[in-house]
Amino acid sequence: MRESPRILIGTLYCGENEFEALEDSLQAQMYPHWEHVVYKNLPNKEAHDRLYRTFMDRQDDFDLFLKLDADMVFRREDGLRRIVDLFQDIPQLDHLTLAVRDWYSGSLIEGLHTFSDRVRWETGDESRFVDPAPLMPGERRKTYADPAPVVDHSPDPSPFQAFRFGVHRALKVVQRGRWIPRFRQAIGQWLLLRKCWHHCRAVEVHRLGLALLGAEAVFSGHVSGAEYDRNQDALERRLAEHEHLNIEQIKQRVRPRWQKDWRGEIRFFGVTGAFRIVISYLYDRMYG
DSSP states (O other): OOSSOOEEEEEEESSOTTHHHHHHHHHTOSOOOEEEEEEESOOHHHHHHHHHHHHHHTTTTOSEEEEOOTTEEESSTTHHHHHHHHHHHOTTEEEEEEEEEETTTTEEEEEEEEEETTOBOOOOSOSSSOSOOOBOSSEEEEESSTTOOSEEESSSOOHHHHHHHHHHHHHHHHOTTOSSOOHHHHHHHHHHHHHHHHHHHHHOOHHHHHHHHHHHHHHTTSSOHHHHHHOHHHHHHHHHHHTTOOHHHHHHHHHHHHSSOTHHHHHHHHHHHHHHHHHHHHHHHHHO
16 A cells, blocks of 8 residues: 555436535545546436446556435535544555545444555346455445444435435345345334434434335335336326425324334244334344
8 A cells, every 4th residue: 555545436317415524525535546436317327337336447446435425515625534544553454434424314324435455356146235345355344433433424415305315225125026025124214214203203304204204115015126217207107296395294194003002014024024123123222
């Protein structure tokens, strides 16, 4: 690694409201040795495949590769510097995941991903979980502690963006059409949406309600993965059906999903999955 490592920052953009703030926060970074590439308005899988191919193709030119989503904004001017410091302090580090401050749930979630130039990716047919685990010789580290969080996740979403967020997360819960469900990921997304429900009840922000309505549209079978992946107009029509509702009306509509007892989780995930959700929920109440 160079004495002053060079960072290639990759962003996938699909109309996120925070993109201009992202660019401003990048320009404000104290660490100067970076380049930013942006892929705009590509289908989800194609966009991710192209991003990871670019990272591999440019490994001779850069030391680190940062996946900065278009709805992520740096919280501090030394964010890049602190990421570089971690890689310099831990020479064997190949994949760093820093928790981000999530607007929807009001909590820290995964994550901001940075990779060394030793990492490689293999593409496949996966269309829902489009961030494949990288192949690497060194270590992977994940932290919710300092220096995390260095970015905010989606601090100012548009109404459509919030609705689409709920759709996206719920699709990762139900995983329709998948022969072998990814159980751990499904539970993680369910717990995140539950946090969004509690956050919405606490702050009563209309866009949070729209995110929950997006999730409900998936759970109730009114929105499919095909609409999310390829038909933005259909999603916008779905949003238009509900956007006129005020926050109290939205909460009434989604409350039956989230104020059930644990039988709802058992129906989704079975007894073992529901037990894990209960333990995670109690842990969050005690320590979160």
